[in-house]
Amino acid sequence: MTSERKRKTGTRRAVLANEIAEAIRLRLFRPGEWLRQIDLEERFQATRFDVRSALDELAVRKTIEHVPNRGYRVAEIDLKTYGEILAVRVMLETAAAEAAAARIDAAAIARLDELAAHFSSAVLTGSRTEQSEINRAFHRLMYSFCGNAVLQETIWALRDRGRGSRITVWSSHEALLRSDREHHAMMAALRARDAAGLAALVAAHVAKGDPASPPVEPD
Incomplete structure (x- = not known):
């Protein structure tokens, strides 16, 4: 992958991650709610790859959490x-x-x-x-x-x-x-x-x- 392509991929991931985080911030997704990738693809008009990349980024930020063999859900903190x-x-x-x-x-x-x-x-x-x-x-x-x-x-x-x-x-x-x-x-x-x-x-x-x-x- 060229450096230009990597840059564009990183930009798409960051933009989509911010859009999902914004939806969480506005309580469109609630603490503890599971995020279905197909629903996110439709809501944000994004590819499966971009949605998965964005979710991985949000998991690193701890905005959401990844549960092995189950998927991603909005983080719920005590x-x-x-x-x-x-x-x-x-x-x-x-x-x-x-x-x-x-x-x-x-x-x-x-x-x-x-x-x-x-x-x-x-x-x-x-x-x-x-x-x-x-x-x-x-x-x-x-x-x-x-x-x-x-x-x-x-x-x-x-x-x-x-x-x-x-x-x-x-x-x-x-x-x-x-x-x-x-x-x-x-x-x-x-x-x-x-x-x-x-x-x-x-x-x-x-x-x-x-x-x-x-x-x-x-x-």
Whole structure:
């Protein structure tokens, strides 16, 4: 196989793996649910080879798990593991936020302001899918300025892995309102280039999903 063909194969695998992970994140597939390759081929209009390659990649990421002689299913994690994932996310996302505060430009801050405003509107009238998409776009854009692609990749892999918990995102309207307030507080810290303040806000934003804490919902 030529290097160009390998590159294209790797790209197709990564794109499809991300699409399946997105479906898991949106709860189109639930924790513990078995994934039938033929169904995935039809849903994502992909070849059997590409689906199998994507599933193998997601198994490496621990978004799903491979059970020998049975197939693949969405990973299902216990509360202890979920709490450990959140603890690592706090460390990584605060580091990303702190670095981003020093690097982010005015155009990105303006775009983040727009996303924060869109989230505020979605809290009132949007669907859970829309709220989740805007929230993800907000954090992805902010962390994209951390200057470390591996750090970003690890953050999103952990976020996706955390979907293996049966904890439901934003179980109450108050949880949504809290996230909304925190987004706007983060924007104030970014505009002030307050790296330490932003890191503290992000730490609280992520850690509120700790199962050992009061039962509020993580982003």
